Amino acid sequence: MVSDAWKAHVALLLVQLNYGGYHVIAKLALSGGINQLVFCVLRDVVALAILGPLAYVKDKETRPIFSGYFLFSFFFLGLTGIFGNQLLFTLGLNFTSPAYAAALQPAIPVFTFLLALTVGSETVNWQRIDGKAKVGGVLVCVAGAMVMALYKGPVLLGDGFSDLNLQGMAMAGKPAPEPVSWLATLLIDAGVDMWHIGVVCLIGNCFCLATYIVYQAPLLSNYPALSMTAYSYLFGAGLMSLTGCFFANGPSDWTLTRTEIACVLFSGIVASALNYWLLTWSNKMLGPSLVALYMPLQPLASSILSRIFLKSSLYLGSGIGGGLIILGLYLVTWGQRKGERLALTSQRRMLNTPHYMKGESSLKVNDPPLKVLYHRGPSNLSSPPLPVSQTWQPLYD
Numbered sequence: 001m002v003s004d005a006w007k008a009h010v011a012l013l014l015v016q017l018n019y020g021g022y023h024v025i026a027k028l029a030l031s032g033g034i035n036q037l038v039f040c041v042l043r044d045v046v047a048l049a050i051l052g053p054l055a056y057v058k059d060k061e062t063r064p065i066f067s068g069y070f071l072f073s074f075f076f077l078g079l080t081g082i083f084g085n086q087l088l089f090t091l092g093l094n095f096t097s098p099a100y101a102a103a104l105q106p107a108i109p110v111f112t113f114l115l116a117l118t119v120g121s122e123t124v125n126w127q128r129i130d131g132k133a134k135v136g137g138v139l140v141c142v143a144g145a146m147v148m149a150l151y152k153g154p155v156l157l158g159d160g161f162s163d164l165n166l167q168g169m170a171m172a173g174k175p176a177p178e179p180v181s182w183l184a185t186l187l188i189d190a191g192v193d194m195w196h197i198g199v200v201c202l203i204g205n206c207f208c209l210a211t212y213i214v215y216q217a218p219l220l221s222n223y224p225a226l227s228m229t230a231y232s233y234l235f236g237a238g239l240m241s242l243t244g245c246f247f248a249n250g251p252s253d254w255t256l257t258r259t260e261i262a263c264v265l266f267s268g269i270v271a272s273a274l275n276y277w278l279l280t281w282s283n284k285m286l287g288p289s290l291v292a293l294y295m296p297l298q299p300l301a302s303s304i305l306s307r308i309f310l311k312s313s314l315y316l317g318s319g320i321g322g323g324l325i326i327l328g329l330y331l332v333t334w335g336q337r338k339g340e341r342l343a344l345t346s347q348r349r350m351l352n353t354p355h356y357m358k359g360e361s362s363l364k365v366n367d368p369p370l371k372v373l374y375h376r377g378p379s380n381l382s383s384p385p386l387p388v389s390q391t392w393q394p395l396y397d
Contacts, residue, residue: 008285011278012294020301022271035253041244044237046268055230074231081212082236088205095198106145111210112292130338137331144324145296153316220284
């Protein structure tokens with residue numbers, strides 16, 4: 001179990017590195033090109049084409065019988081984690097700005113932690129040191145994410161002029177795809193401030209991803225992670241495809257260049273299929289709170305990869321924020337381990353406690369003689385049982 005836990009930590013780090021590489025490639029290859037909604041549709045279809053056959057082969061013998069409960073659960077996961085997550089981020093990014101989108105992403109671990117406490121996926125004992133470590137780790141991690149999003153600071157590496165400003169850019173493309181312009185026109189006519197609508201969309205994006213992570217946690221005890229991811233993408237890709245077909249400008253939006261095709265394939269295989277599978281499996285190993293706490297590392301991974309491959313600048317804010325996030329992850333991990341050890345110690349004490357120390361109900365007049373014979377008096381709870389001759393008490397004077 002310990003080795004699986006560390007594998008899950010490595011998997012979550014790999015997920016953030018994959019997303020960092022995806023941000024770099026998307027910014028470099030798709031700027032000013034493909035319609036963002038069409039891009040979401042195509043990457044989801046590619047991911048489903050990969051996950052579906054793999055899940056069928058790998059989990060064929062272990063997958064439980066499909067039921068109405070699983071049908072609703074997978075639809076809900078696809079609606080929140082795939083469709084709602086991507087669409088709301090696209091709308092929010094276009095109505096606000098990449099910087100503001102990055103500033104709201106620290107809400108994901110907060111929402112996840114609160115939802116997990118509400119449904120019982122996570123437990124916190126506020127009086128013990130492990131509970132305080134968990135809460136403190138979440139706060140430190142969120143503080144680190146806020147520092148990365150809001151504080152730039154002086155340049156640590158680079159010249160300061162080639163920054164691609166990749167923080168928060170989950171996708172690039174045309175600044176105003178058709179659903180955005182259509183919805184913008186409708187809302188402007190109604191007198192609604194587009195910036196506020198964008199903020200609501202970004203908050204909804206964070207809440208959808210938190211809901212996806214928390215809701216799937218109890219299901220993973222009964223369903224394989226790969227099959228759950230595949231079914232989630234089945235419904236999510238279906239909803240996204242319907243939306244894309246309805247709102248796309250025309251056939252020209254579905255015509256891609258070679259560079260765009262390569263980016264779609266990378267996004268579908270790595271950023272969607274592989275990452276969502278690893279996230280789901282890690283959720284089973286570590287729980288929803290730790291999975292969500294790794295999310296703020298995406299900007300740091302983007303900055304590091306941009307520095308390596310694109311020679312962009314690395315700033316002090318990214319270093320300080322990344323350090324705080326790592327410290328927060330350590331505190332939460334330590335708190336979980338400490339809580340598990342305390343629970344195990346408590347169980348061992350209960351198992352090793354002699355039967356006469358656990359307490360029994362007092363005798364009644366109509367108790368059977370055998371119970372009366374082996375009754376231990378309350379005055380001898382800390383000593384071995386007395387001989388039968390000293391234990392026997394007559395029922396009647």
